[in-house]
Amino acid sequence: MLNSENLFRLLGGIFLILTIGVGSIFWSGCASYCSPTGQSESVFSVETTNGCKFYSPSPNPTRDVPFLLRAETQSREGITVRAVVLSDHESEEIFGVNLARGGVQPVWLRIENRTDTPFALLFVAMDSDYFTSNEAAYMNHLPFAFSVNELIDQYFQEQAIDGYIPPGGVSEGFVYTNIDPGIKFVNVTLYGPKRIESFPLLFEVPGITTDYQRVDFHRLYSDKGIVNIEDEEELHRALENLPCCTQKRDGSGRNDPLNFTLIGDPDDIFPALIYRGWDVTEPISFRSGLRAFKSFFSGARYRTSPMSSLFFYKRSQDMGLQKARSTIHERNHLRLWLSPIKYRGKDIWIGAISRDIGSYFTWRTWWGTAHAIDPDIDEAREYLMQDLIFSQAVRKVGYLDGVGIATQDNPHRNFMNQPYWTDGRRVVFLFGSEPTSLSDLEFFSWEWIDDEEAVNLREEMRKIRNKYKE
Amino acid sequence: MIIRAIVIIFLTAVLGCANFSPKPIEEVPFKSRAQTQSRDGMTVSASVLSDDESEELFGVNLAGKDIQPVWLSIKNDNEIPCLFLPITLDPHYFSPNEAAFMNHYTLTLGGSANKEMDKHFNEVGMHVEYVSAGEEESGFVFSNMDPGIKYVEVTLYCFTTIEKFVFYFEVPGFQGDYDIVDWQELYSENKFIDYDNEEKFRKALENLPCCTTDEEGEGKGYPINLVFIGDTDDIASAFIRRGWDVSEPISDDWEKKIDLSKIFSTARYRTTPMSREYFFGRSQDYSLQKTRQKEKGKIRQRIELRVWLTPIKYKGEYVWFGSTTRDIGSDFTRRTEWYVAKSIDPEVDEARSYLTEDIGLSNNLSKFGYVGGSVASSRSNPVRNFKNQSWWSDGMRAVLLIESEPTSLSEIEILKWDLPGDIDENMEF
Numbered sequence: 001m002l003n004s005e006n007l008f009r010l011l012g013g014i015f016l017i018l019t020i021g022v023g024s025i026f027w028s029g030c031a032s033y034c035s036p037t038g039q040s041e042s043v044f045s046v047e048t049t050n051g052c053k054f055y056s057p058s059p060n061p062t063r064d065v066p067f068l069l070r071a072e073t074q075s076r077e078g079i080t081v082r083a084v085v086l087s088d089h090e091s092e093e094i095f096g097v098n099l100a101r102g103g104v105q106p107v108w109l110r111i112e113n114r115t116d117t118p119f120a121l122l123f124v125a126m127d128s129d130y131f132t133s134n135e136a137a138y139m140n141h142l143p144f145a146f147s148v149n150e151l152i153d154q155y156f157q158e159q160a161i162d163g164y165i166p167p168g169g170v171s172e173g174f175v176y177t178n179i180d181p182g183i184k185f186v187n188v189t190l191y192g193p194k195r196i197e198s199f200p201l202l203f204e205v206p207g208i209t210t211d212y213q214r215v216d217f218h219r220l221y222s223d224k225g226i227v228n229i230e231d232e233e234e235l236h237r238a239l240e241n242l243p244c245c246t247q248k249r250d251g252s253g254r255n256d257p258l259n260f261t262l263i264g265d266p267d268d269i270f271p272a273l274i275y276r277g278w279d280v281t282e283p284i285s286f287r288s289g290l291r292a293f294k295s296f297f298s299g300a301r302y303r304t305s306p307m308s309s310l311f312f313y314k315r316s317q318d319m320g321l322q323k324a325r326s327t328i329h330e331r332n333h334l335r336l337w338l339s340p341i342k343y344r345g346k347d348i349w350i351g352a353i354s355r356d357i358g359s360y361f362t363w364r365t366w367w368g369t370a371h372a373i374d375p376d377i378d379e380a381r382e383y384l385m386q387d388l389i390f391s392q393a394v395r396k397v398g399y400l401d402g403v404g405i406a407t408q409d410n411p412h413r414n415f416m417n418q419p420y421w422t423d424g425r426r427v428v429f430l431f432g433s434e435p436t437s438l439s440d441l442e443f444f445s446w447e448w449i450d451d452e453e454a455v456n457l458r459e460e461m462r463k464i465r466n467k468y469k470e
Numbered sequence: 471m472i473i474r475a476i477v478i479i480f481l482t483a484v485l486g487c488a489n490f491s492p493k494p495i496e497e498v499p500f501k502s503r504a505q506t507q508s509r510d511g512m513t514v515s516a517s518v519l520s521d522d523e524s525e526e527l528f529g530v531n532l533a534g535k536d537i538q539p540v541w542l543s544i545k546n547d548n549e550i551p552c553l554f555l556p557i558t559l560d561p562h563y564f565s566p567n568e569a570a571f572m573n574h575y576t577l578t579l580g581g582s583a584n585k586e587m588d589k590h591f592n593e594v595g596m597h598v599e600y601v602s603a604g605e606e607e608s609g610f611v612f613s614n615m616d617p618g619i620k621y622v623e624v625t626l627y628c629f630t631t632i633e634k635f636v637f638y639f640e641v642p643g644f645q646g647d648y649d650i651v652d653w654q655e656l657y658s659e660n661k662f663i664d665y666d667n668e669e670k671f672r673k674a675l676e677n678l679p680c681c682t683t684d685e686e687g688e689g690k691g692y693p694i695n696l697v698f699i700g701d702t703d704d705i706a707s708a709f710i711r712r713g714w715d716v717s718e719p720i721s722d723d724w725e726k727k728i729d730l731s732k733i734f735s736t737a738r739y740r741t742t743p744m745s746r747e748y749f750f751g752r753s754q755d756y757s758l759q760k761t762r763q764k765e766k767g768k769i770r771q772r773i774e775l776r777v778w779l780t781p782i783k784y785k786g787e788y789v790w791f792g793s794t795t796r797d798i799g800s801d802f803t804r805r806t807e808w809y810v811a812k813s814i815d816p817e818v819d820e821a822r823s824y825l826t827e828d829i830g831l832s833n834n835l836s837k838f839g840y841v842g843g844s845v846a847s848s849r850s851n852p853v854r855n856f857k858n859q860s861w862w863s864d865g866m867r868a869v870l871l872i873e874s875e876p877t878s879l880s881e882i883e884i885l886k887w888d889l890p891g892d893i894d895e896n897m898e899f
Contacts, residue, residue: 122827122830122831123823123824124827124828124831128828129762132796132798132817132820132824134798134815134816134817134820135771135796135798138798138813138815139798191830191879196880325562330564330568330572355565355568357565357567357568357571357572358568358572374565374568375567376565376567376597379565380565382597382598383557383598385598386555386556386598390557390558438632439630439631439632
């Protein structure tokens with residue numbers, strides 16, 4: 001009888017047979033483990049009878065592979081931190097195995113301690129799920145090849161950084177972190193006696209092309225075309241008078257709403273977004289398309305999957321950013337256009353944000369499916385509002401009209417004929433270069449989320465502020 | 471895909487048109503479990519739904535999609551309005567429309583059931599809520615599934631102040647391994663030895679056996695490499711906040727051991743039972759684990775921690791022993807029925823330092839230090855345990871004093887006991 005117990009046994013049996021079968025195939029196909037670099041001088045290479053080299057990593061990574069060219073350095077109070085994030089290709093070249101397949105991205109660090117106290121590197125603060133050297137090595141073990149596996153273990157161990165940096169000492173080596181595609185945020189935190197030193201670093205990881213690399217930002221507008229606004233009220237008017245929505249390529253029509261604005265220097269805006277977990281986007285190409293197609297059907301996560309083009313200023317988005325949840329169908333994504341307006345010398349980016357909640361079948365695309373957006377489109381805007389105020393990079397927030405109200409009973413429709421409704425507000429973020437805590441956050445005295453509350457709130461805020469002044 | 475589509479079409483044809491019929495909120499008694507906290511004029515109540523309750527309330531199997539609704543009620547008795555920010559409760563929360571869309575019926579006649587579902591989810595769902603002065607807002611936040619114990623953080627941004635309310639919920643229907651321990655029976659109250667003297671306490675810790683044993687108390691298993699001092703709740707909350715999960719008890723029942731839902735759900739996998747290790751002649755009192763699995767079906771690595779209550783007290787606080795190891799994959803052996811056992815990171819000190827850093831970042835660690843007592847061994851001369859796994863260690867135990875009062879990382883006090891590895895003992899830390 002096929003009761004549940006027998007079923008489990010059967011499944012277990014099938015599993016065993018499969019594992020043994022697949023294992024022996026791997027075993028016979030030893031050639032697949034030959035190192036891509038094939039450096040014969042490596043002390044780790046093992047010659048076998050048929051001449052197949054099993055494992056030959058780079059004997060001196062910093063000399064053999066020129067990744068140090070991209071190193072970033074920060075110095076403070078006697079401590080110097082130098083770091084590089086390896087690309088998938090570089091890590092394969094150095095370690096002789098495909099680390100990226102297992103989700104490992106080595107980060108090279110050199111920490112120099114010129115103080116008279118010891119420091120310890122906090123691995124958990126850098127990546128709370130970091131891999132130990134034995135773990136990263138274990139994922140790349142070869143079945144039944146014990147002596148080679150020992151060499152792999154040993155090599156990974158030798159290349160790992162020692163987290164303890166004695167006074168006057170230097171520590172150098174790799175930390176095995178989880179893969180971040182596109183841009184990686186590396187936070188080097190050092191723990192010393194009654195003292196914490198933090199070195200935040202941002203790296204563009206080679207290996208994928210991103211959509212903003214295609215844009216020549218200096219050529220977008222001529223110097224004469226740029227308008228600089230100094231006055232807050234004037235800014236309010238300028239932003240309110242922008243078109244409500246993204247458009248067709250020729251500038252007509254109404255697609256998804258332009259529901260937020262970022263004001264600030266690129267160095268203040270983008271690190272904050274990366275820090276909050278937003279990923280960059282690949283342009284639509286054959287490679288990215290194939291990967292998106294695959295993950296569309298398998299439901300896998302693809303953090304930098306391409307986005308469709310929406311049009312504003314008669315061009316597609318200058319940059320797309322996304323925050324994926326567990327599958328490719330569920331993500332928050334935003335598109336940004338650099339505008340020809342500046343506020344007190346700072347760039348203004350116009351953006352459209354929406355939340356993908358799944359996929360559905362449609363005749364409107366040739367491949368027959370499309371992503372469904374959350375019709376309550378303000379939901380995504382409010383997500384961004386929360387996300388950015390917790391980044392501490394935003395100094396001032398405000399709301400203004402400009403999108404136009406659409407109700408649930410009488411929704412707007414975008415070009416995909418998907419309905420959406422909104423309170424018609426556009427949220428504006430002014431970024432500062434100094435961190436702003438939540439309790440110091442300021443507000444533009446424009447509209448508020450809820451009209452009835454707006455007047456009351458402003459009164460209250462004024463009272464509170466006066467109280468503090470007294 | 472095609473098979474699934476055929477099955478769905480077939481089922482729809484047989485069962486006819488899907489019917490969306492959630493139960494009214496009053497008929498499901500989840501509010502009786504609600505916890506309430508009040509501070510500075512703000513009152514927050516919260517309750518986590520069980521899988522069955524959420525299916526009754528929302529008419530669809532939300533747990534099957536790893537959605538766990540959290541009910542909140544926020545009352546504002548102040549004169550200033552407050553914003554409720556769901557992002558701190560779960561940075562990847564689902565919007566009401568999203569939670570509904572994920573559960574839409576695939577084929578319904580006219581789609582009215584799906585429309586009703588959207589409407590229902592929107593009515594009871596919570597967004598960024600604006601809680602005006604004197605008002606009360608309540609509803610559900612659709613969060614990602616946390617098995618075992620759920621940590622709920624409610625942040626209210628009241629423009630000049632930020633109020634944080636923290637709750638811990640045992641998810642209804644969950645049984646942890648700590649639930650089947652008879653805590654009263656472990657030690658009678660007068661059996662505890664209370665140490666007030668730091669030196670004597672240190673000696674006592676050093677003199678305890680090095681490692682866990684097998685069931686008969688023989689052999690060496692894993693090293694006892696941690697000592698916790700503190701209240702049960704404070705220790706548990708520090709771990710839960712850093713993303714650790716409690717574990718289900720290991721069962722001798724064959725069928726329960728391989729529950730299919732655990733294999734296919736990412737969240738449920740997090741509380742998988744842990745194998746028994748023995749110390750004080752008994753298996754661990756409770757087990758904690760931190761799973762590392764970024765995607766469904768990908769790498770299943772975890773850090774394990776087994777904890778025993780000791781008959782020792784330090785200045786009136788309970789003292790716990792822990793053994794932590796890092797699983798780095800599975801290994802073919804013939805020890806278990808499944809021919810698969812976990813492979814541990816042989817450098818066991820890695821797991822110890824991970825845990826120390828992790829708890830340090832929870833802001834609940836007030837003191838830490840190291841004490842000897844475990845076996846010192848090296849890569850060339852490792853300990854081979856009775857499971858035939860080898861490991862090496864510097865032989866130190868980390869001692870962690872955990873308190874409910876927050877301590878920032880730079881204020882943690884370091885006990886001037888032993889120091890591990892190559893750290894100079896004369897160093898002024």
